[in-house]
């Protein structure tokens with residue numbers, strides 16, 4: 001990965017509508033997305049991968065009135081992923097996580113798995129009843145998956161553009177997402193840049209002395 005290039009480039013606002021991510025690369029990226037870690041291994045996500053013109057058009061048409069300008073990005077992207085997060089955390093989800101960990105042999109010693117499950121329940125009880133931020137906490141996991149996948153895309157030579165400019169209620173309605181117990185958190189457009197419209201101005205970020213404290 002060329003970190004110097006990554007540090008000096010703008011995110012891609014204009015995709016080349018004529019280029020598609022090769023299937024093998026896409027599958028590698030999705031395999032990576034599937035592997036991204038989450039706190040307590042809670043895995044609160046479902047991902048909608050829009051690969052067809054129809055899928056992308058449905059999303060572009062349902063971003064909400066204020067966010068029409070993001071439509072073109074989605075239509076010209078090779079693929080766009082809708083990253084959704086569970087709207088709540090029912091016991092059945094936790095049961096599913098633990099059952100999969102057991103099936104995958106996450107802990108060789110069953111006693112360790114049991115200890116892990118009880119520690120996870122304690123932690124979730126804190127989030128539920130003390131910090132009262134379960135949904136916010138789950139969405140933070142979604143953003144971690146987003147960021148890591150942006151880096152993986154760079155490694156594969158794919159441009160990845162996160163989009164928060166959309167109305168989640170509208171996107172949820174268009175793809176019947178609430179019916180699954182999830183809600184839309186963020187979008188990720190993937191593809192290749194339109195070479196005629198790549199920004200070449202400097203990237204603007206705060207200076208290091210404002211950002212870092214060394215102790």
Ligand SMILES: Cc1cc2nc3c(=O)[nH]c(=O)nc-3n(C[C@H](O)[C@H](O)[C@H](O)COP(=O)(O)O)c2cc1C
Nearest residue numbers: 009010011013070162163164165166186199203204
């Ligand atoms: C989580 C996230 C969501 C973003 N959503 C949008 C968006 O909806 N539309 C858009 O044009 N840019 C969006 N951006 C791009 C930012 O505005 C952009 O990265 C920032 O202004 C810095 O510009 P640069 O990437 O060109 O340096 C988003 C960036 C991030 C990290």
